[in-house]
Every structure is written in C-alpha cells, then in structure tokens.
Amino acid sequence: MFTLKNNFKITHFVLLVSALNFLFFHLPFYVFVFNNVDYKSFNGMMIIISLMILMVVLNAFVFFLIFSLSRHVGKFLLVLFFIVNALAVYFINTYSVIIDESMIGNVLNTKYEEASSFFSIKLFAYIIFLGIIPSIYFIKAKITKVPLKKFFITISLTLLFVLTLVFANASNWLWIDKNSKTLGGLAMPWSYSVNLSLFYVHEYKKNQKEILLPNATIKDSQKSVVVLVIGESARSQNFSLYGYSKNTNPLLSKIPNVSHFKANSCATYTTAGVKGILEHTRTDDLYEILPNYLYRNKIEVIWRTSNWGEPPVHIKNFQDRDFLGKICKGEACHYDEILLSGLKEQILASTKNKILVVLHTSMSHGPTYSQKYPPQFEYFKPVCNSVELGKCTHTELINAYDNTIVYTDYFLSKVIEDLKQLKAYHSTMIFVSDHGESLGENNLYMHGLPLSIAPKEQYEIPFIVWLSDDSKQLKPNSEVSQNHVFHSVLNFLNIQSPIYDDKMSIFK
Numbered sequence: 001m002f003t004l005k006n007n008f009k010i011t012h013f014v015l016l017v018s019a020l021n022f023l024f025f026h027l028p029f030y031v032f033v034f035n036n037v038d039y040k041s042f043n044g045m046m047i048i049i050s051l052m053i054l055m056v057v058l059n060a061f062v063f064f065l066i067f068s069l070s071r072h073v074g075k076f077l078l079v080l081f082f083i084v085n086a087l088a089v090y091f092i093n094t095y096s097v098i099i100d101e102s103m104i105g106n107v108l109n110t111k112y113e114e115a116s117s118f119f120s121i122k123l124f125a126y127i128i129f130l131g132i133i134p135s136i137y138f139i140k141a142k143i144t145k146v147p148l149k150k151f152f153i154t155i156s157l158t159l160l161f162v163l164t165l166v167f168a169n170a171s172n173w174l175w176i177d178k179n180s181k182t183l184g185g186l187a188m189p190w191s192y193s194v195n196l197s198l199f200y201v202h203e204y205k206k207n208q209k210e211i212l213l214p215n216a217t218i219k220d221s222q223k224s225v226v227v228l229v230i231g232e233s234a235r236s237q238n239f240s241l242y243g244y245s246k247n248t249n250p251l252l253s254k255i256p257n258v259s260h261f262k263a264n265s266c267a268t269y270t271t272a273g274v275k276g277i278l279e280h281t282r283t284d285d286l287y288e289i290l291p292n293y294l295y296r297n298k299i300e301v302i303w304r305t306s307n308w309g310e311p312p313v314h315i316k317n318f319q320d321r322d323f324l325g326k327i328c329k330g331e332a333c334h335y336d337e338i339l340l341s342g343l344k345e346q347i348l349a350s351t352k353n354k355i356l357v358v359l360h361t362s363m364s365h366g367p368t369y370s371q372k373y374p375p376q377f378e379y380f381k382p383v384c385n386s387v388e389l390g391k392c393t394h395t396e397l398i399n400a401y402d403n404t405i406v407y408t409d410y411f412l413s414k415v416i417e418d419l420k421q422l423k424a425y426h427s428t429m430i431f432v433s434d435h436g437e438s439l440g441e442n443n444l445y446m447h448g449l450p451l452s453i454a455p456k457e458q459y460e461i462p463f464i465v466w467l468s469d470d471s472k473q474l475k476p477n478s479e480v481s482q483n484h485v486f487h488s489v490l491n492f493l494n495i496q497s498p499i500y501d502d503k504m505s506i507f508k
Contacts, residue, residue: 011064028089033051098181224427227427230359232362236461340414347425377407430488484505
C-alpha cells in the first residue's frame with residue numbers, strides 16, 4: 001500500500017509545504033495574472049514564471065525560518081495557515097472578494113448571525129480537504145533540523161536567488177506595483193496576515209480620542225425632526241426612481257415631495273461607508289461624527305440599528321435589535337421594520353425641539369437576500385435561496401435582490417407616513433446607502449473591493465429625500481456625496497456651527 005513519506009529534512013519539508021500552499025490556494029492569484037498580462041509574449045511569460053518561482057521560494061524561505069526557530073510553533077502556524085487559507089480561498093472563489101485590509105475589517109465586524117448565513121457544504125469541504133487533511137499530515141511529519149552552518153548558507157543563497165530574480169524583472173516592477181493591492185490580497189497566507197496587522201494598526205489610530213468639532217448653536221425653537229435612514233448594500237441602478245426597468249419603487253414613486261440625487265459612496269464596505277455618511281468631511285482622522293456632535297450640543301438624538309459597523313456612537317438613546325425586540329410585536333419584528341416600532345411615540349415624547357433619528361438598516365445585505373424581506377414582498381420570482389450565489393441563475397439572484405429594494409421602498413414609505421402625522425414638526429427623511437453591491441457582473445458578488453478597482457455597482461448608491469410641506473426647499477443639485485448628509489442635517493435643524501459648509505447642504 002502506498003504511504004506518504006513523513007520523515008523530512010527541514011529544507012525538503014518547507015519546499016513541500018510551499019508547493020502544496022501554491023497548488024491549493026493560488027489559482028485565483030494566477031487567474032488574475034493571466035487575465036492582466038499578455039501571456040503569449042516573452043515579457044508576459046517572464047512575469048508569470050517569475051511570480052510562480054517567487055511564490056514557492058519566498059513561502060519556503062519564511063517557513064524555513066519559522067521551523068528553524070521552533071518546529072512546534074512552525075506546525076501550529078502551518079495548521080492555522082492552511083485552515084484559514086481554505087476559508088479565504090472559498091470566499092475568493094465563491095464571491096470574488098479580495099482579502100485586503102478593508103475585507104479584514106468586514107470580517108472582524110461580522111457577527112455570528114451574519115457569518116452563519118455563509119455556511120454551506122462547499123465551505124466545509126474546502127476546510128476539510130484543503131485545511132484539515134493536510135494539517136493532520138503536517139502534524140505527524142518528523143522534521144530534522146539542519147546544522148547552523150548549512151542554515152546560514154541556505155538563507156544566503158535563497159536571498160541571493162530572490163534578489164537576482166527580482167532585478168531580472170526590473171522592467172515589470174511598474175506592472176507589479178500597479179496591481180500590488182490585488183496581488184497582495186490573493187497571496188496566501190500573507191493577504192490576511194499582513195492586512196490583519198495593518199487593520200489593527202489603523203484601528204489603534206482610529207480609537208484615539210475623537211477630535212471635537214467647534215460648539216454649535218440652535219438658532220430657533222421651531223420643532224424639527226430629521227430621520228436619516230442608512231441603507232445597506234443598496235445600489236441605485238436597481239431603484240426604479242433611478243430609471244430601472246422593473247418597478248421596485250411602487251410607493252415612493254407616488255409620494256409627493258420625494259426627490260433623488262446621483263451619489264457615490266466613499267468606500268465599498270460598511271464601516272467606512274457609514275463613517276463617510278456621518279462625518280463632516282472625507283478624512284482618515286477621527287473627527288466627532290454627526291450623532292455625537294448634535295447630542296453634545298443638546299439636540300435629541302435617537303439611534304436605532306439592526307446592523308453593525310458604525311463608528312463609536314456616544315449618545316443616550318442607542319437602541320439595537322435586542323432592545324427593540326422588547327417593544328416590538330409581530331412578524332415584522334424579524335425584519336427591518338423593528339426599527340419603526342414605537343418611533344413616532346418616542347419622537348413625540350421628546351422634550352427637545354430639534355431631533356435627529358438614525359435608522360441603520362440591514363436591508364439588502366447578502367448573500368441571503370431572500371431572507372431580508374417578509375414573504376409578501378417576494379414580488380419577483382423565482383429567487384435565489386443559496387448562499388453560494390454563483391449556483392443561482394442571474395435572474396434568480398437579481399429577483400431576490402430586487403425584492404429587498406421593494407421592501408426598502410415600503411420601509412421608507414412607512415417612515416414618511418409616520419413623519420406626516422407629526423403635524424407640529426418640520427420633517428425630512430434622508431435615505432443614503434453605505435455602499436453598493438455586485439450581483440454577478442464580471443463574476444463579482446457582494447462588495448468590499450478596493451474603491452480604486454471596484455466596479456460602479458459597488459459604489460453608485462441611492463440618495464433619496466422627502467420633505468414635509470412648508471419646511472425647506474432643495475437646491476437644484478444633480479449629484480451629491482455622503483458627506484452632504486452632515487451639513488444638510490445642520491441646515492434643516494437650523495443649527496449654526498463654524499464647521500457648517502453651505503455648499504455641502506442639499507437644502508436652500
């Protein structure tokens with residue numbers, strides 16, 4: 001009976017591991033390379049062959065260093081790498097994601113409720129066959145160290161070889177630099193290892209104390225309320241208000257005083273998209289966000305969420321799904337309508353004249369689009385019910401997503417109806433999505449690609465506004481940004497602030 005060898009010199013073992021890592025986990029890497037070079041030319045073949053050799057040699061080099069320091073630590077890391085590699089490649093192959101720093105942020109901000117929606121037989125097959133089975137073999141392998149002299153000779157020759165190969169490809173450095181984000185996001189295990197470190201470095205900077213904005217002043221006593229609805233994964237091209245051929249906005253299209261603007265998100269993932277909606281200008285610094293700023297300046301702020309990923313919100317009335325579940329009754333409480341339970345009554349009970357309500361929805365987040373709306377909103381059929389979106393037909397996938405937009409339309413119409421009943425208030429509803437969504441175009445799914453290479457489906461978003469009669473008038477803008485929200489809210493509530501920029505307000 002054939003049995004695999006399990007006694008290795010360390011050099012042979014790391015080369016085997018690196019070769020397996022290359023074969024199991026780098027098909028997406030080389031699909032990208034083949035699609036972006038002229039592989040029939042000498043230069044194209046040079047890039048492909050050099051990257052293959054570098055991938056195997058550099059990974060073997062790193063594993064060689066780790067195993068030379070400690071075989072136990074080396075085996076632990078190897079098992080961890082292969083299991084996480086299997087997970088990463090499953091998501092790359094299934095949803096065409098790239099494991100860059102923003103995707104790491106998405107993963108770390110994902111709760112079990114959302115993560116469990118990705119579970120499938122295919123996922124477990126990846127983990128078992130590409131992760132667990134090789135790991136068992138690695139654990140059983142017996143590895144002999146090399147003498148110290150041979151250790152230094154091996155390191156020196158490897159580095160010399162790598163430098164020679166790198167300089168032989170000097171003419172291709174610009175191509176590699178241009179595509180470095182994508183290449184780095186597809187190289188296992190360094191895509192998530194390096195980007196995880198970068199994520200926590202940047203998170204540390206973000207978690208530094210907020211930079212406070214200048215104090216604001218309330219200019220009148222007119223009762224005014226703004227309801228800011230933050231959409232999730234809504235792309236404008238599937239809204240009939242924006243010209244979509246299917247009627248996904250049957251209610252909003254009939255409501256007076258509803259307007260819409262062309263808008264792009266500042267990112268393709270929730271944490272950055274929501275930050276962009278709430279900050280006064282686009283910046284990497286942590287300035288005081290809109291709800292915190294208004295709350296500190298004595299405005300009533302209510303935040304209700306069925307989602308996550310927002311920057312730190314420092315207000316009294318922060319109400320999540322668990323809190324709202326105690327006051328909500330009926331089937332609608334399983335969906336985003338839970339955010340509207342008792343909202344009108346809470347507004348009326350406020351002792352403040354100026355009120356901001358933020359409703360952070362989870363409306364159109366994949367891959368389980370068909371579970372994001374009540375059954376009666378399944379207008380378009382058949383729908384995709386699989387978490388492996390590539391297994392669904394394009395029609396099924398689009399239908400399921402479009403039904404989430406129909407439900408969004410209903411949700412926003414309910415917000416407007418509640419506001420219409422607040423006769424003593426000037427009121428407005430602003431709906432803006434955190435980012436868009438890919439639905440199989442160019443074989444891409446969901447969101448999270450770096451903005452520099454993301455398709456328009458992931459950043460072209462709806463920005464929809466409703467105004468009560470006799471309140472404010474809109475400027476004749478055709479295009480706005482997420483940062484317009486901050487200044488528009490200050491304008492509508494008539495709050496004077498040194499930070500206010502009238503050019504960034506949608507209201508006259």
